[in-house]
Every structure is written in C-alpha cells, then in structure tokens.
Amino acid sequence: MILLGLLLAACAATFGVIRYEEHKEVIRNSDAIVLEIDSDAVQTLSWEYGSETLAFHKEDTWLYDGDAAFPVDEEKIQERLELFRAFGVSFIIEDVEDYGQYGLDKPICTIRLSTADETWEILLGNYSSMDSQRYVSVGDGNVYLVQNDPLDYFDAGLSDMIDHDETPDFDKVTGIRFAGTESYSITYEEDSGNTYCEEDVYFAERAGSLLPLDTSRVDAYLQKISGLSLTDYVTYNATAEELEACGLDTPELTVTVDYTYEDEARNEITQTFVLQISRDPEEQKAAEEASDQEEGTAEEEITAYARVGDSRIVYRITANEYKALMDASYDALRHLEVLSADFSDVTQLDISLEGAAYSITAEGSGDGRTYSYLGEELEIGDLQSTLESLKAESFTDERPTQKKEIGLTVHLDNENYPEVRIELYRYDGTNCLAVVDGTPVSLVARADVVDLIEAVNEIVLN
Incomplete structure (x- = not known):
C-alpha cells in the first residue's frame, strides 16, 4: 500500500508538470x-x-x-x-x-x-x-x-x-485701469512730451495730468499678473453667496489690462484681461480692527482669492501673491530716482551749496559729452553716480521746514523739459526731503545727500 501511494503521488506530480508545460x-x-x-x-x-x-x-x-x-x-x-x-x-x-x-x-x-x-x-x-x-x-x-x-x-x-483660467503674457499693453482700493488709469504713449526720460512709456492719469511711471516697475507688476498661479480653485461654479464669502462680490481691487498681440497670421489682435482680487472679508475686518487698536502682528495670516473676468472659477492665491497684486498705487509704480533722466542728456549743472554757486558745463553730445568746471575738463563719474543714487525711501508731499542742504538745476538736451530743479532739504538724522521743480517728492537717505555734497566739493574745492 505504501508503495502504491508513492506511485500515485509521483504520477500526480508528473501529470501536473505535463499540464503546466x-x-x-x-x-x-x-x-x-x-x-x-x-x-x-x-x-x-x-x-x-x-x-x-x-x-x-x-x-x-x-x-x-x-x-x-x-x-x-x-x-x-x-x-x-x-x-x-x-x-x-x-x-x-x-x-x-x-x-x-x-x-x-x-x-x-x-x-x-x-x-x-x-x-x-x-x-x-x-x-x-x-x-x-x-x-x-x-x-x-x-x-x-x-x-x-x-x-x-x-x-x-x-x-x-479642470480647464483653468489663464493669465496672458502681455506683448504690448495699451492701457491699465485700477478700481477699488486704487482708482486711476495708466496709458501707454511712446515718444511722449510728458517726460524727460526716453524710456518712459507708461503714464498715470491723475488730476488731468499724465505723470510718468517707471517702465521697469510697471512691467514687473504686469509680470506678477502673468506669473500668477491659478490652480488652487475653491469652486468652479461660484454662486452669488460664494462670491460674497470670498469678498469677490465687491472686489478689493480690479485690474483691467488692455493689450495687443499678433496671431499666427501676424494680425494684431486687441484683448482685455480683467483680474479681481479680494481678501477673506471676515479676516480683513479682524485685521482692520487689530490695526485700529495697534495690535497687528508681523506674521499676519492672509486668506485671499482671485477671479478672472466673469469666470465662475474662484482661486485661492498666496499671501505673497495677494500683497504683490494689491501693491498697485501710483507711488508703487512711479520713479524712485529723484532724477530719472539719462545723464548723457545733461548739458549743464548749476549747483548752489552753502551760499555759493557753481556751474559745470558740457561739450559734445550723448555718450561722447565731456564736462568742465572753470574751463578745466573733469571726471564726472563720481558726481554722476551720487546724483543717480538719490532714490526715494518713501514719497511725501510734506513741505520743507529746515535748511536747504544743496540745490541743483540740471539742464537737459530735451525740448519739452530743458531743465529740472532739485532741492534737498534737511529733514531728520536719517533722511532729507527732495523737492523737484518746486514740488515735494520724496524722502531720500541723508547719507546719499552727503555723498553728493562731497562729490561736488571734490570738484569745486580742488
């Protein structure tokens, strides 16, 4: 029986192998x-x-x-x-x-x-x-x-x-309009008579005047829109109640950009892009109350939203994106430089310092222009760099009340702006007040004004 069992087992195993094969x-x-x-x-x-x-x-x-x-x-x-x-x-x-x-x-x-x-x-x-x-x-x-x-x-x-909304690359912007916390328009104008800086093409419309803006700062702001990450959607079919909950029923800021681009057939196409930005209303209210009570914190939590045009998609954006987009004031986009002219356009500098008057004249044109004081050619580099370094720490319309440190009349090779008058007044131990053509403009670092005075003295006292 044992032998028979072994034989049957061996046969079964052989059958299994054959079947597998x-x-x-x-x-x-x-x-x-x-x-x-x-x-x-x-x-x-x-x-x-x-x-x-x-x-x-x-x-x-x-x-x-x-x-x-x-x-x-x-x-x-x-x-x-x-x-x-x-x-x-x-x-x-x-x-x-x-x-x-x-x-x-x-x-x-x-x-x-x-x-x-x-x-x-x-x-x-x-x-x-x-x-x-x-x-x-x-x-x-x-x-x-x-x-x-x-x-x-x-x-x-x-x-x-999801078919996300997209932010365009702005080939050529013809106009920008802000509504909400900021309310003004920007127009595009090449070869404008409203500036002495050749690179200026954007102008803020304020009180009936066109005021030049810093092209690089405006372009940087537009890039913040183009680079906006619209992926974190809160809802793809927002109701009126949801828009209200996100503060987008009445947006904090609406940015409208008119721009053109060329299609594949090289036809110029005109488009308008609208972006709405808001902070969570309850959070905003709490932040305002804390600010009124001077209880704000350095690391403030921000919940913010964005919406493109009349799209039904609402996106959550980061605190940094919100802050960057909301920073759209005239001051945020204007020139920081006290003198934004190209120095190669400067034909003469009349300087008043400590009751004395000095004139630096120029010969030639453009980058080939040379400068002289009392008939002797001089190296203008230090004076140029210190003048170009005068930049706003903050903007102000405050009138000067203290001593004038230095005054300059900058003569330009420009039909619309033949000269610019700059006066720098003592303000406090840190800043000086810059007045341009009789209008207070900004506070600039006192250290930079001291450097300018030293550069002038280096020329007129040697």
Missing part, C-alpha cells in the same frame, strides 16, 4: 499596434483609479458626467485619447491563464472608451520594474507590456481635468 505562456517581443481608436469618434471616456471614478461624455463639447457645469479641459481629454490612436506594445504574452500574476485580476486602473459602434475596456496591471513597463490587457485574451504607461495619464483626479 502544456499551458506554458508564450512571451515574445513585438512592435504591434494593438489598438487604433479614432479619438475624434470617441463619445465617452471613463476611468477608475484608486477610490476615484471619473466619467466624461461628448456632446458639442466634453462634459463631466457628475456635473455638467464643471469646466472640462478638452485638451487634457484629447491628450488621453491620443494615447490609443496607435497604442503600441513591446511584449506579447499569449495563452494566459493566470492574470493575477500580472495584477490584472484586480487592475490598478480600468479605462473605458466608446464610440457609436464599439466599446473598449483597458486594464492596467502591475508595473514591471525589471522592464520598466506596465502590464496591460485590452480584452483580446493577451497580456501586453507597454513602455508608454497609460497610468501616467489616468492617475488624474477631477481637479486635474
């Missing part, structure tokens, strides 16, 4: 295209990954089955469909009996597509780290290894499929 899977290299689905003909697309199931269908546009109001990014849908227009593989595994060894009995992701005539179900299994490829089933009985892993596209959640 009879059903051994066939694996071979392949460059076959196993799916060719016309993406334009696809009418439905869905996938299950992890705990999330997403489904979309096409009418005139692609719609999310769970909410027709969701703004679907059609390019992202198309990007996923294009994967199966010519879906190629690198290995074919035939005669498969155990799909579990490839992770296809419980697929990590299931993708379904359909046209008017046909439906496909694509299963994604394990990832072969040895081959750096994914096991895939397309329902034909085979298992495939693919290099272009579909999971790279279908691990997406709903937030990855």
Whole structure:
C-alpha cells in the first residue's frame, strides 16, 4: 500500500508538470499596434483609479458626467485619447491563464472608451520594474507590456481635468485701469512730451495730468499678473453667496489690462484681461480692527482669492501673491530716482551749496559729452553716480521746514523739459526731503545727500 501511494503521488506530480508545460505562456517581443481608436469618434471616456471614478461624455463639447457645469479641459481629454490612436506594445504574452500574476485580476486602473459602434475596456496591471513597463490587457485574451504607461495619464483626479483660467503674457499693453482700493488709469504713449526720460512709456492719469511711471516697475507688476498661479480653485461654479464669502462680490481691487498681440497670421489682435482680487472679508475686518487698536502682528495670516473676468472659477492665491497684486498705487509704480533722466542728456549743472554757486558745463553730445568746471575738463563719474543714487525711501508731499542742504538745476538736451530743479532739504538724522521743480517728492537717505555734497566739493574745492 505504501508503495502504491508513492506511485500515485509521483504520477500526480508528473501529470501536473505535463499540464503546466502544456499551458506554458508564450512571451515574445513585438512592435504591434494593438489598438487604433479614432479619438475624434470617441463619445465617452471613463476611468477608475484608486477610490476615484471619473466619467466624461461628448456632446458639442466634453462634459463631466457628475456635473455638467464643471469646466472640462478638452485638451487634457484629447491628450488621453491620443494615447490609443496607435497604442503600441513591446511584449506579447499569449495563452494566459493566470492574470493575477500580472495584477490584472484586480487592475490598478480600468479605462473605458466608446464610440457609436464599439466599446473598449483597458486594464492596467502591475508595473514591471525589471522592464520598466506596465502590464496591460485590452480584452483580446493577451497580456501586453507597454513602455508608454497609460497610468501616467489616468492617475488624474477631477481637479486635474479642470480647464483653468489663464493669465496672458502681455506683448504690448495699451492701457491699465485700477478700481477699488486704487482708482486711476495708466496709458501707454511712446515718444511722449510728458517726460524727460526716453524710456518712459507708461503714464498715470491723475488730476488731468499724465505723470510718468517707471517702465521697469510697471512691467514687473504686469509680470506678477502673468506669473500668477491659478490652480488652487475653491469652486468652479461660484454662486452669488460664494462670491460674497470670498469678498469677490465687491472686489478689493480690479485690474483691467488692455493689450495687443499678433496671431499666427501676424494680425494684431486687441484683448482685455480683467483680474479681481479680494481678501477673506471676515479676516480683513479682524485685521482692520487689530490695526485700529495697534495690535497687528508681523506674521499676519492672509486668506485671499482671485477671479478672472466673469469666470465662475474662484482661486485661492498666496499671501505673497495677494500683497504683490494689491501693491498697485501710483507711488508703487512711479520713479524712485529723484532724477530719472539719462545723464548723457545733461548739458549743464548749476549747483548752489552753502551760499555759493557753481556751474559745470558740457561739450559734445550723448555718450561722447565731456564736462568742465572753470574751463578745466573733469571726471564726472563720481558726481554722476551720487546724483543717480538719490532714490526715494518713501514719497511725501510734506513741505520743507529746515535748511536747504544743496540745490541743483540740471539742464537737459530735451525740448519739452530743458531743465529740472532739485532741492534737498534737511529733514531728520536719517533722511532729507527732495523737492523737484518746486514740488515735494520724496524722502531720500541723508547719507546719499552727503555723498553728493562731497562729490561736488571734490570738484569745486580742488
């Protein structure tokens, strides 16, 4: 009996080996295209990954089955469909009996597509780290290894499929308007007679006058808009109540930018971009009350929101983005320099210092201009650099009440502005008050004024 049992066991084992060999899977290299689905003909697309199931269908546009109001990014849908227009593989595994060894009995992701005539179900299994490829089933009985892993596209959640609002790159801005905490307009004007600085092209409209702005500061502000990260959406279909809760029913600041760009046919296209910014109203109210009671903190928490035009999407923006966008005052965009003229346009400097008057004259033109004092040519570099270093620490309209430290009349090679008068008055131990053409402008560092006086003395006393 013992011998008989051993014989039966040996026969069973031999039968198992033979059966295994009879059903051994066939694996071979392949460059076959196993799916060719016309993406334009696809009418439905869905996938299950992890705990999330997403489904979309096409009418005139692609719609999310769970909410027709969701703004679907059609390019992202198309990007996923294009994967199966010519879906190629690198290995074919035939005669498969155990799909579990490839992770296809419980697929990590299931993708379904359909046209008017046909439906496909694509299963994604394990990832072969040895081959750096994914096991895939397309329902034909085979298992495939693919290099272009579909999971790279279908691990997406709903937030990855939203058609986000975009901020443009402003090729040429023709106008900017601020409403809310700031209320003024900026116009674009080349070769303007409203400035003595050739680079000035932006002008603030204030009290009937066009006041020059610093081109680099305006461009930097526009770049803050272009570089704004609009991805963290709070809602994609804001109600009136939600807008009010975010403070966007009456935005703190609305920025309207008129700009032009060239299309592919080189036609000039005019566009207008509108951005609305607000801080959480309750938080803003608490901050104002704390400020009134002088209880503000250095690390103030800011919850802020932005909305593009009449879009229904509301985005959360960072505290730094909020502060940068809200910093849109005239003072934030005007020239910091007391004298913004190009020094190569200076034809003469008349200087008053400690009751004495001095004149520095020039010959030549542009960058080839040379300067002299009392008929003797001089090196103007130190005086030029100290004059150009006079920049606003802050702006003010306060009238001077103390001693004038130094005065300069700068003569320019400019028909509209033949001269600029600069007077620097003592203010306190840290700052001096700069008055330009009789109008108080800014507080500048007293140390820089001292450097200017020393540069003048170096010329007139030697």
